[in-house]
Structure formats: C-alpha cells, structure tokens
Amino acid sequence: MNRRFFLGAAAACAAPFLGGATTTIDFGDGEGRASLLIAGSDEFHPYAVRLVAGFAEIEPTIDTLVETGGTDPGLLALRRGAIDIALSSRELKPSEDDKATRATLVARDAIALVVHPGNPVRNLDGAKAVALLRGEFTDWSDVGGVSGDVRLYRRKAATGTQKALEKLVLDHAEPAPTARTVESGVEMREAVGRDRLAFGFLALHDVTPAVKVLDVNGIPLGRPTILSGRYPYARSFFLVTRGEPDGAVGKFLSYATSRRGQSLLAGLGLIPVR
Amino acid sequence: MMTIRSWCVLALVSFALVGGAARADDASVHIMGSNSLLPAAQRVAEAYMTRHPDVIVVVRGGDSGPGLKALLDGTTDVAMISSAIPAATTKRAKALSVTLSARTVALDALVPIVHRDNEVSDLTVEQLGRLFGGAVSDWSALGVPAAAVTLVSPPAGSGTAAAWRAAVLDGGVQTPKARQVASARMKAAVAADPSAIGYLGLGAVDGSVKAVAVDGVTAGRGTLLDGTYPLRREMALVTRDDASPAVMGFVAFFASAEARAAVEEAGLLPAGRKE
Numbered sequence: 001m002n003r004r005f006f007l008g009a010a011a012a013c014a015a016p017f018l019g020g021a022t023t024t025i026d027f028g029d030g031e032g033r034a035s036l037l038i039a040g041s042d043e044f045h046p047y048a049v050r051l052v053a054g055f056a057e058i059e060p061t062i063d064t065l066v067e068t069g070g071t072d073p074g075l076l077a078l079r080r081g082a083i084d085i086a087l088s089s090r091e092l093k094p095s096e097d098d099k100a101t102r103a104t105l106v107a108r109d110a111i112a113l114v115v116h117p118g119n120p121v122r123n124l125d126g127a128k129a130v131a132l133l134r135g136e137f138t139d140w141s142d143v144g145g146v147s148g149d150v151r152l153y154r155r156k157a158a159t160g161t162q163k164a165l166e167k168l169v170l171d172h173a174e175p176a177p178t179a180r181t182v183e184s185g186v187e188m189r190e191a192v193g194r195d196r197l198a199f200g201f202l203a204l205h206d207v208t209p210a211v212k213v214l215d216v217n218g219i220p221l222g223r224p225t226i227l228s229g230r231y232p233y234a235r236s237f238f239l240v241t242r243g244e245p246d247g248a249v250g251k252f253l254s255y256a257t258s259r260r261g262q263s264l265l266a267g268l269g270l271i272p273v274r
Numbered sequence: 275m276m277t278i279r280s281w282c283v284l285a286l287v288s289f290a291l292v293g294g295a296a297r298a299d300d301a302s303v304h305i306m307g308s309n310s311l312l313p314a315a316q317r318v319a320e321a322y323m324t325r326h327p328d329v330i331v332v333v334r335g336g337d338s339g340p341g342l343k344a345l346l347d348g349t350t351d352v353a354m355i356s357s358a359i360p361a362a363t364t365k366r367a368k369a370l371s372v373t374l375s376a377r378t379v380a381l382d383a384l385v386p387i388v389h390r391d392n393e394v395s396d397l398t399v400e401q402l403g404r405l406f407g408g409a410v411s412d413w414s415a416l417g418v419p420a421a422a423v424t425l426v427s428p429p430a431g432s433g434t435a436a437a438w439r440a441a442v443l444d445g446g447v448q449t450p451k452a453r454q455v456a457s458a459r460m461k462a463a464v465a466a467d468p469s470a471i472g473y474l475g476l477g478a479v480d481g482s483v484k485a486v487a488v489d490g491v492t493a494g495r496g497t498l499l500d501g502t503y504p505l506r507r508e509m510a511l512v513t514r515d516d517a518s519p520a521v522m523g524f525v526a527f528f529a530s531a532e533a534r535a536a537v538e539e540a541g542l543l544p545a546g547r548k549e
Contacts (some may be wrong), residue, residue, distance in 0.1 A: 091334065091336060094337075094340065094429065094431055097340055097343070099343075102347045102348075102349050103344075103349055104349050105304065105332060105334070105349070108332075223323070224319070224320040224323040224324060225320060227319065227323065227330060227331060227332050227333070228315075228316040228317075228319045228320050228323075228331070228332075228333045229312075229316055229332075229333050229334060229335070230316045230320070236334075272330065273302060273304070273330060273332045274302045274330065
C-alpha cells in the first residue's frame with residue numbers, strides 16, 4: 001500500500017468535516033515533514049485521538065492520522081507495514097508477539113461496580129455481578145443484601161463506559177433490558193447515590209464517596225490492585241510497533257510515556273503507568 | 275524571623291526538587307513474565323506501592339518467554355522466570371550488549387496431577403520421563419486399568435514447561451502428542467478427563483485434581499525445604515545492567531519480611547531462608 005496515498009486520501013475524506021481546522025496541515029511531500037499512521041482498537045481510539053492532539057503541539061512537523069477498525073485489523077496492518085503503530089486494548093497473543101513486535105503499555109483503566117452507601121453489600125463475586133446485570137438476580141437478598149428489588153442503571157450503548165462494562169464484566173453477554181439509562185457518569189453517580197436499591201457502574205474517575213464501590217472476588221478497587229492486575233475489571237492500552245522505534249514512531253512513544261503524555265491520559269480518567 | 279523565612283524557602287525548594295525527582299519517568303517499574311510467579315508478584319507490588327505511593331509498579335503475566343523478550347526489547351524492566359534463562363536469550367542479550375542478572379526469589383515444586391478418579395498415586399521420575407517422552411502411552415503400563423493416556427502440558431513459552439523438561443526429560447524433547455493448554459486452564463483440562471496427566475506448580479494445585487507423589491515423596495513445603503521432593507525449580511527476577519534505581523529498589527524489596535510473607539501467601543516458598 002502506498003502510505004502517502006493512504007494518508008492523503010484519509011485527509012481528503014476528513015477535510016469536509018474538520019473544515020478550517022485542516023487548512024494548516026500540509027499533506028504534500030513538504031521537506032522535513034514526517035507522517036505517522038496509527039490505527040486499531042476502538043476502545044483505545046478516543047484516548048489516542050487526544051494523545052495525538054497533544055503530540056501535535058510539541059511536534060508540529062509530524063502529520064499524524066489515527067483511525068479505528070479494531071485491535072485485530074490494526075495488528076495485521078502493522079505487520080504488513082501499512083501503518084506505523086497499532087492500538088491494542090488487550091495483551092498480545094503468543095502468535096502475534098513475534099521477535100520484531102514491541103508492545104508498550106501506556107495506560108490502564110477500570111470499571112467500578114457501585115451501590116448506595118447505605119447498601120450493606122460490600123463484595124460481589126464475578127458470577128453474581130453478571131447475574132445482577134443480566135437481570136437473572138432481581139432481589140438484593142440474592143447476593144446477601146437486604147430484601148428489595150434491584151434497580152439497574154446503565155449508560156447509552158455507544159458510550160465508552162457501557163462498552164467497557166459489557167466487555168470486562170459481562171464478557172459480551174446482553175445486559176438486562178430493564179435497566180434505566182442515564183446520560184453521563186455524573187448522572188449515574190447521582191442516581192445511585194439517591195437510590196438505596198440501585199446497582200450501577202462508573203469509570204474510575206467518576207467515583208466519589210457519594211456511592212459505595214464494591215469489592216470484586218474479595219479484591220478492593222484501587223490504584224494498587226489495578227496496576228498489579230489483581231482487580232479483574234480492568235483493561236490495558238498498548239501502542240504496538242515493529243522493530244527499533246526510531247524517527248516519528250520513537251518520538252510518539254516517548255511522548256505517550258512521558259510525564260506530559262501520562263498526565264494527559266490521567267486527565268481523561270485513565271490510570272498512568274509511568 | 276529572617277532565618278525562619280529562609281528556611282521555609284529552602285524547604286519549599288527542596289520539596290519541589292524531591293517531588294520532581296520522585297515523579298520522574300524512572301519512578302515506574304514494569305514487571306512481566308511467569309504466570310506461576312504472577313500471584314506472588316502482584317501481592318508484593320501492592321505492598322510496595324502502599325509503602326511507596328510515589329512509585330508505580332505494573333505487573334503483567336504472559337509466561338517466562340514473553341517476559342524475557344519484553345526485557346530485551348525494553349518494554350518491561352523486570353522479567354519473571356520459572357526456569358533457567360534459555361541459552362538463546364543469553365545469546366540475544368550478548369548481541370545487544372546487555373548483561374542480564376537473575377535473583378532467585380522463590381522455590382516451587384513441580385507437581386504431576388491426574389483426574390481424581392485415577393488410581394495412580396505415586397510415579398517415579400523415570401516413569402514420568404517415559405510418559406512425557408512418549409515411550410508409554412497407556413495407563414496399563416503403570417499398573418492401573420488400561421486407557422490411552424492424555425498428556426496435557428502448558429504452552430512451550432511457559433517456564434513451567436521448560437522446568438519440567440529439565441527435571442523430568444533431562445532436557446530432552448517432550449512428545450508432540452501432549453496437548454498444550456494455557457496454564458490457567460490446566461486444572462480444568464485434567465479434571466475433565468479421567469485419563470489425563472498434566473503438571474503444575476505447587477501453589478496452583480487444589481482439590482479439583484489429584485496430586486501424584488514422585489519417588490514416594492508428596493510435594494509440600496516440608497519436602498521442598500528438606501530437599502527430599504525431587505522435582506523442584508527456582509523462580510527468579512531478571513533485570514538488565516542498565517536498570518533504574520527504582521527497579522533495583524523494587525527487586526531488593528523481595529528480600530524483606532513483608533514481601534516474603536506475600537510470596538508464601540501466594541503458595542510459594544520464599545528463597546534464601548534467613549539464618
């Protein structure tokens with residue numbers, strides 16, 4: 001694949017939506033300009049977009065494009081040399097991790113299961129959490145709580161937090177259709193904080209003492225258990241490259257793992273790993 | 275007054291300096307590798323971060339082989355291994371002008387496991403070698419009712435598999451008939467098949483399968499410590515000679531009483547008993 005062509009074509013498609021924003025970007029073969037193609041995980045993508053924006057501020061001569069498409073196609077495109085960096089939201093399989101492949105961990109993320117602070121339940125094992133979210137358990141006494149109908153809350157299907165829940169907790173099983181949909185993490189927190197029978201979930205950065213965070217399989221949610229990998233409902237984001245990272249690839253990896261790049265990701269609610 | 279103010283300014287400046295240093299890029303430690311050592315490392319990492327809130331310790335599994343590969347390509351700072359460093363790794367490190375050093379942190383027994391209904395309760399190292407080398411393929415050759423043996427083994431990149439080859443096959447080749455399953459699924463695979471035999475580290479064995487004694491000795495803390503149990507291995511942390519002080523600090527922490535307790539809690543025996 002002709003990289004220059006791909007970059008130019010993608011930019012041409014994006015231009016009408018971006019309007020004036022693209023006018024300062026020179027996609028010609030201007031002297032001294034470098035290009036960087038990044039693609040992969042849909043889960044990682046929204047964060048990668050912000051990382052690329054931060055990178056552009058300090059490296060204005062590198063034209064960077066970041067696309068979705070999924071972890072598997074991203075890794076394949078990387079192996080074929082069609083892109084420079086693949087976004088992965090999981091560990092590589094042994095078959096993908098050949099000698100030239102390098103997977104650089106840039107952040108972790110976790111989902112908190114939350115209830116009203118007055119709910120006596122403190123811990124759920126994974127199977128019970130799934131049964132609650134799927135609507136198979138409908139009473140708090142099914143999981144050792146005080147009898148009362150469980151009221152489920154959820155986010156819209158397209159949101160990152162809802163998708164993370166369905167992948168990490170539900171393992172892609174269908175959530176119960178009875179759940180009430182809330183518009184944001186803040187709204188979820190407020191709803192669960194008001195409702196003694198509520199069962200909801202939050203991205204880590206939306207957690208406050210207004211809600212009670214449940215332990216999972218006896219493991220409390222916290223920075224140490226997420227970094228150690230013991231808390232089960234966590235995911236890892238990797239930048240995957242091939243060969244010795246030099247030029248624009250090396251600069252982007254350094255930025256993503258630098259204090260500046262890491263604080264940017266922390267500001268978006270992820271857990272820094274450097 | 276003046277003195278106090280100067281002191282305050284000094285204190286502020288040094289606070290800023292210390293704060294800056296503590297949050298520098300090298301205040302993170304990435305450790306990755308052996309799934310057998312993973313539960314112990316996770317507990318030690320959590321204890322370390324509780325003591326040093328400014329240090330980030332990230333722990334990942336993925337087996338010994340991928341851990342060493344990540345150490346060489348610079349995507350991890352510490353590799354966890356549950357068998358000796360392979361010659362190929364040492365050679366690759368030399369080509370990259372990197373010196374690796376290993377510190378043994380735990381001892382473990384390799385335990386043969388069978389289905390709970392299997393009548394076999396004791397095998398010799400030699401019998402295990404004939405089974406996993408492919409010379410014996412029916413249980414009747416070992417004095418139990420006839421049935422084709424299902425050999426189950428962890429993936430080739432696993433340190434458990436490498437340590438088993440070293441201890442049971444004397445470094446020889448395991449028969450390709452062995453079915454490879456992820457370490458995490460080993461117990462389920464053996465529990466589901468009455469004619470299966472597999473192997474695990476001592477910390478991972480539970481009542482869902484039957485542990486087989488080796489040369490008449492049952493694996494346990496006592497027999498591991500007194501050296502009578504024959505199938506043992508050392509688990510180590512491997513670092514590069516260019517490791518940061520933060521990395522060396524974390525590795526050194528494994529010798530502390532707190533870390534040793536965490537290693538024991540994970541079912542392993544801490545190495546290097548204190549006198």
